[in-house]
Every structure is written in structure tokens, then in C-alpha cells.
Amino acid sequence: MDTILRINVAANGGPKAKAEPVGAYAGMGGRALTSHMIAREVPPLCHALGPENKIVIAPGLLSGTAAGQSGRLSIGCKSPLTGGIKEANAGGQAAQVLARLGYAAVVLEGEAADDQLYLVYINKDGVKIESAAAYKGLGNYELIDRIKERFGDKVACISIGPAGEYRMAAASIACTDMEMHPTRHAGRGGVGAVMGSKGIKVIVIDDAGAAMRQPKDPEKFKAANKAWVEGLKKHPVTGGGLPAYGTNVLTNIINEAGGFPTNNFKTGQFKGASKISGESFAATMTERGGQATHGCHRGCVIQCSGIYNDKNGKFLTKQPEYETVWAHGANCGIDDMDTIAMLDRLDDDYGLDTIEMGATVAVAMDAGLLKFGDAAGAIDLIKEVGKGSPLGRIIGNGAALTAKAFGLERAPVVKGQAMPAYDPRAIMGIGVTYATSPMGADHTAGYAIATNILKVGGFVDPLKPEGQIELSRNLQIATAAIDATGMCLFIAFAVLDQPETFQALLDLLNSFHGLSLTGDDVTALGKSILTAERDFNKAAGFTKEMDRLPSYFKREALDPHKVTFTVSDEELDQVFNW
Amino acid sequence: MMTITIKLFASLRQGRFESESRALAEGSSVLDALELVGVSAAEAAVLFVNSRHAGPKHILAEGDSLAVFPPVGGG
Numbered sequence: 098m099d100t101i102l103r104i105n106v107a108a109n110g111g112p113k114a115k116a117e118p119v120g121a122y123a124g125m126g127g128r129a130l131t132s133h134m135i136a137r138e139v140p141p142l143c144h145a146l147g148p149e150n151k152i153v154i155a156p157g158l159l160s161g162t163a164a165g166q167s168g169r170l171s172i173g174c175k176s177p178l179t180g181g182i183k184e185a186n187a188g189g190q191a192a193q194v195l196a197r198l199g200y201a202a203v204v205l206e207g208e209a210a211d212d213q214l215y216l217v218y219i220n221k222d223g224v225k226i227e228s229a230a231a232y233k234g235l236g237n238y239e240l241i242d243r244i245k246e247r248f249g250d251k252v253a254c255i256s257i258g259p260a261g262e263y264r265m266a267a268a269s270i271a272c273t274d275m276e277m278h279p280t281r282h283a284g285r286g287g288v289g290a291v292m293g294s295k296g297i298k299v300i301v302i303d304d305a306g307a308a309m310r311q312p313k314d315p316e317k318f319k320a321a322n323k324a325w326v327e328g329l330k331k332h333p334v335t336g337g338g339l340p341a342y343g344t345n346v347l348t349n350i351i352n353e354a355g356g357f358p359t360n361n362f363k364t365g366q367f368k369g370a371s372k373i374s375g376e377s378f379a380a381t382m383t384e385r386g387g388q389a390t391h392g393c394h395r396g397c398v399i400q401c402s403g404i405y406n407d408k409n410g411k412f413l414t415k416q417p418e419y420e421t422v423w424a425h426g427a428n429c430g431i432d433d434m435d436t437i438a439m440l441d442r443l444d445d446d447y448g449l450d451t452i453e454m455g456a457t458v459a460v461a462m463d464a465g466l467l468k469f470g471d472a473a474g475a476i477d478l479i480k481e482v483g484k485g486s487p488l489g490r491i492i493g494n495g496a497a498l499t500a501k502a503f504g505l506e507r508a509p510v511v512k513g514q515a516m517p518a519y520d521p522r523a524i525m526g527i528g529v530t531y532a533t534s535p536m537g538a539d540h541t542a543g544y545a546i547a548t549n550i551l552k553v554g555g556f557v558d559p560l561k562p563e564g565q566i567e568l569s570r571n572l573q574i575a576t577a578a579i580d581a582t583g584m585c586l587f588i589a590f591a592v593l594d595q596p597e598t599f600q601a602l603l604d605l606l607n608s609f610h611g612l613s614l615t616g617d618d619v620t621a622l623g624k625s626i627l628t629a630e631r632d633f634n635k636a637a638g639f640t641k642e643m644d645r646l647p648s649y650f651k652r653e654a655l656d657p658h659k660v661t662f663t664v665s666d667e668e669l670d671q672v673f674n675w
Numbered sequence: 676m677m678t679i680t681i682k683l684f685a686s687l688r689q690g691r692f693e694s695e696s697r698a699l700a701e702g703s704s705v706l707d708a709l710e711l712v713g714v715s716a717a718e719a720a721v722l723f724v725n726s727r728h729a730g731p732k733h734i735l736a737e738g739d740s741l742a743v744f745p746p747v748g749g750g
């Protein structure tokens with residue numbers, strides 16, 4: 098991984114690729130690389146869809162190795178949704194394959210010279226770029242079917258659907274999974290719109306003939322990987338709950354805790370929760386011949402995913418994630434599994450962030466455009482986005498814009514990005530993360546749910562402001578570092594509880610790269626990433642007043658606990674004061 | 676005696692139930708309720724009484740709702 102592939106889309110006669118040594122970015126992976134490169138090379142005041150912005154696609158430090166769980170991909174840019182820096186993370190095959198070909202990053206840069214769309218093909222012999230005019234307007238599913246016909250089913254793809262072509266602020270970038278379905282998305286912040294603005298429809302990566310990356314110290318690496326996999330298998334969450342029920346095992350517990358945002362964050366419990374819970378999904382998926390335990394990439398040990406078949410036993414989509422089930426389910430008052438799965442499929446096909454879309458449909462419902470619980474109406478609305486109709490263009494630009502268009506105060510967003518599946522009033526630690534993360538409202542940036550609700554890594558009472566700042570700070574630092582390794586964030590459940598598993602992770606990094614990192618170095622890495630991101634945002638015009646939740650979260654009490662968000666502004670300003 | 680509702684989730688349902696009303700002696704604790712339905716304290720990673728986190732020693736009252744989760748996670 099010592100090469101950076103820069104694709105200049107402004108070149109005459111179509112994009113030109115140039116490989117160069119990693120140089121200043123040596124030793125960086127994943128989010129460390131994307132965020133440092135964006136901070137260094139993109140002028141913070143540029144327009145996100147303009148020529149100065151870049152898309153940086155980077156596997157993690159351990160991607161492409163034999164290390165279990167290491168296949169996550171980071172995609173960075175200036176976000177058209179938040180106006181700040183963005184790192185969106187995806188599973189799927191792409192990270193492993195890119196890393197094996199020796200690429201630390203693929204960068205799309207410059208101003209698309211024409212209105213054409215292009216296909217980039219990367220294999221061990223180099224890069225070919227050709228017109229993708231024939232694929233214009235295709236959804237991700239049909240696009241990937243066509244790619245399969247041409248390139249076979251062993252390649253990995255990174256692509257955009259129509260939402261990316263329309264440059265919508267909720268557009269995602271899709272990555273294919275092991276079955277070559279375009280189901281793993283770098284979802285948040287409109288990264289797909291930026292890829293669309295560069296005129297690249299799809300990147301096809303073929304690692305035929307490329308070897309697994311080799312560690313500096315193979316013996317130590319092998320031993321570390323053994324301890325690592327054992328640690329993940331031994332922890333009851335990563336070895337039990339996640340494989341059996343997937344992330345949606347959370348529906349029941351978050352609902353029970355009274356923090357399950359329902360009907361556009363009006364209440365914290367949903368009557369239909371049990372109908373859309375992980376337990377119900379797992380039973381239905383198995384009954385229909387799908388699969389309740391499945392990995393999104395080769396080398397995933399935890400396997401939180403699954404395969405969802407329709408009523409006729411035909412593949413419809415991957416097992417919808419908890420966030421999707423919540424966004425299109427409870428938050429829209431919808432308690433029907435097949436509707437949620439269909440919305441997941443449509444979002445993946447058009448290339449849309451499921452969290453932003455669910456939050457936006459709920460805002461439209463709250464504004465009276467359709468009724469809460471209107472399953473058919475929700476499907477129609479997402480189809481408008483796919484068509485790019487004038488209404489679809491509003492919805493496809495997210496919750497904040499839709500609330501504005503329909504004159505509604507209640508837009509559950511921070512820095513323009515919709516909140517995910519936890520109400521910050523009933524779970525205040527996650528509220529601190531939503532408010533302060535440089536990414537906008539993002540649960541993964543500092544997953545306080547672990548300690549507030551799940552009692553992983555200790556316990557901090559979710560209903561009180563005490564202890565939440567420190568909790569969120571420590572998690573944001575640790576997460577930034579994990580996002581640099583290419584490891585799936587779910588390793589945190591095992592790493593937080595089991596010191597020997599954290600040590601195994603350090604041993605993997607050290608034996609692979611010939612380093613001698615300690616826990617302190619990991620903390621320093623996390624801090625350096627956050628600092629680069631915050632500096633970028635500051636230069637882009639962000640102030641501390643933007644590290645806040647919308648004021649109605651302080652005013653409107655949430656049932657059943659009748660709580661408002663009571664972490665003070667002064668405390669929020671201390672999160673990055675380490 | 677008092678009546679409480681006990682709800683079990685995820686793997687704890689296997690061979691047991693989803694939700695049942697049970698009678699318990701006045702002054703019984705969460706631990707007593709767990710014993711009654713054959714769930715060990717080690718299996719019960721997260722406990723809620725009326726949607727608030729509670730410990731095994733928490734004393735139950737008439738009409739309480741006890742929710743019992745094994746270790747779970749996601750995101």
C-alpha cells in the first residue's frame with residue numbers, strides 16, 4: 098500500500114490516472130488518510146460540488162491482510178450536506194481488494210471536463226478509463242448486473258446510482274458485498290453527490306493475480322490474529338448477539354429504554370417495535386430461506402449481516418441494519434418488515450443514505466405531506482427521489498432542506514445531517530456525540546450507546562448529563578483511531594471489555610507494519626485525526642455554536658421519561674479540550 | 676403477593692417466553708424474579724424496571740415491568 102492513484106477528471110479527452118508514491122501520507126490508512134488529505138489539499142471554503150473538492154477512497158492500515166474484520170473502507174471529501182469535512186465508512190469487498198493491489202488511496206480530483214460519465218477499471222496491470230454513457234441513470238443493482246456480464250463476478254465495485262448523478266446531498270457511494278450485491282454504502286454526508294460531480298459512475302477493481310499483503314513479522318502476526326479472532330468470538334456481543342440477530346437486536350432494547358425515536362422524534366417508544374425487532378427479522382429471514390448470519394466482506398468474523406428474501410423466497414436486500422429499520426420504521430410510524438426491506442432496497446438501488454432518507458420521510462410526514470404509518474406513501478416518496486422529480490429533489494437533499502421547504506421547525510439535524518436511531522434526550526451521551534462530532538449528527542463517531550444502554554465499557558446513566566462529556570470524548574478519540582485501521586467499528590464491544598483483545602489489535606498493527614505502538618499512540622492518532630477535521634471545519638466557517646442540538650430538544654420533553662437534553666453548552670465546548 | 680410483567684429478549688427467549696405476568700411475594704427483588712423464570716444473573720446483562728436501568732437487588736413493586744436482555748450490541 099505505497100501508492101496513491103490520482104484520477105484527474107479535468108484532463109482533456111476524459112479522466113487520466115496517475116500513480117504516485119504515498120509521500121507525506123505514508124503510514125496512514127482509512128480515516129487518518131482521508132481526513133488528513135482533505136484537510137491538506139481541499140480549500141475549506143470551496144463548494145462541495147466544485148472543482149476544488151476531492152473524493153478520497155482509502156482502505157485501512159490492516160485492510161487486505163489476513164487480519165479478521167479488517168475490510169472497511171473510508172471515503173472522504175468536503176460534504177455537500179454539512180459543508181464540513183466528511184468521512185463515510187463502508188463494508189463490502191472494495192477495501193481488501195484495493196489494498197491488495199497496493200493502493201493506499203484512490204483520489205478523484207478536478208473539474209469534470211464534460212457532462213460524460215466514466216468507468217474506471219483497476220487491476221494489477223494498471224488503470225483503464227472508458228465512457229460509462231451506456232450506464233447513465235442506472236440504479237446500482239442493474240449497473241452491477243451489467244458489470245458482472247462484462248467483468249465477471251469476482252471483481253469489487255464502488256458506484257453511484259441516480260441520486261449521485263443528480264448530486265443530491267443524501268447520495269451515497271455503494272460497495273459490493275461478497276455476493277456482488279451493491280448493499281454496503283458509504284452512506285452519510287452526500288459523498289455520492291461529490292463522486293457524481295466528478296463524473297465517475299463506477300470503479301471496478303479486480304485483484305486477480307494480486308497476493309494477500311504480507312506482514313513484516315509473520316510469526317507474531319499469525320499469533321496476534323489468533324488471539325484477535327478468539328477475542329471477538331469469546332465476547333458475548335461480537336460472538337453471540339451480533340451474529341444471531343444482527344444490529345437490529347437493538348430495536349427492543351432502545352425501545353425499552355425509551356430512546357427509540359418515533360414519528361419524527363416525537364416520543365421515545367414505538368408500539369410496533371416488536372414487529373420490526375431483530376428477533377422478528379431473524380425468524381422471518383430464516384423462514385424464507387434467507388440467512389440470518391452473514392458477513393459483508395471476506396474475513397469478517399462477527400458476521401452481523403444477513404440476507405432478506407421477499408415473500409416468494411427471492412433475494413430482496415441484505416438484512417436491513419438497525420439504523421435503517423428505525424429510520425424507515427419507527428421514525429415513520431411504519432411497523433411492516435417488508436415495507437422497510439423494500440425501502441432499504443430502493444435506497445441501495447438509487448444510492449441513498451437510509452438514515453437521512455428515513456429521517457426525511459418522517460419530516461415530510463410531520464409536515465403533513467403524508468401520514469405517519471403510510472407505508473405505500475413512503476415507498477412512493479422514495480421513488481420520486483429515484484426519478485429526480487422536483488419533489489424528489491427536495492427529499493433527496495435531506496431532512497434539513499425538506500423541513501425548510503415545508504416550513505417545519507422540527508428537523509432533527511446537527512450541522513445539517515440527520516440524527517440516527519437514538520433520541521439524545523433519553524440517551525444523553527449520544528447527544529453529546531451528535532452535537533460535537535465534526536461529521537454532524539453521527540452515532541458511529543462516538544457510540545455512547547455502548548456505555549449508556551448496553552453496559553459495555555462500564556455504565557453511565559443515560560438520563561443524566563453527568564459523565565457524558567468524558568464518555569463521548571473518549572469514544573470519539575478511540576473511534577477515529579479504529580477508523581484508521583480498516584477494522585469494523587463493532588470490534589469496540591470486545592476491545593472495550595477485554596484488555597487482551599485490545600492488545601491483540603496493537604500486536605496486529607505492530608507485527609504487520611514493524612511498529613511499536615502503545616495504547617497512548619492510538620490515543621494520539623485519534624486526537625490528530627479529530628484535530629485535522631475540526632481545523633478544516635473551523636476554516637470552513639464552523640463555530641462552537643454549531644456544536645449544538647436543535648433547540649427543541651431542550652424545550653420539548655420526551656416520553657416516557659419526560660426528559661429534555663440537559664448537557665449545557667459550556668460542557669459541550671469541553672469535549673475537545675483534552 | 677404482587678403481580679409483575681417479565682419480558683425476555685433475544686437468546687433468553689429460547690425455551691422460555693416473550694412476555695408473561697408472574698406473581699411474586701411482596702418485597703421481592705429483580706434477582707428473585709430472575710430465579711423464578713430460570714435466568715441466571717450472568718445471562719441477564721441489562722435489566723430495566725419500567726424502562727429505567729436497574730440492578731439485580733432492586734426491589735420490585737406491584738405492576739412493575741421487568742425487561743431482561745442478554746449481552747447485545749449493534750449500531
Ligand code: SF4
Nearest residue numbers: 188393397399401585
Ligand atoms: S460485523 Fe457486520 S458491518 Fe462489521 S464487517 Fe462484519 S458484516 Fe460488516
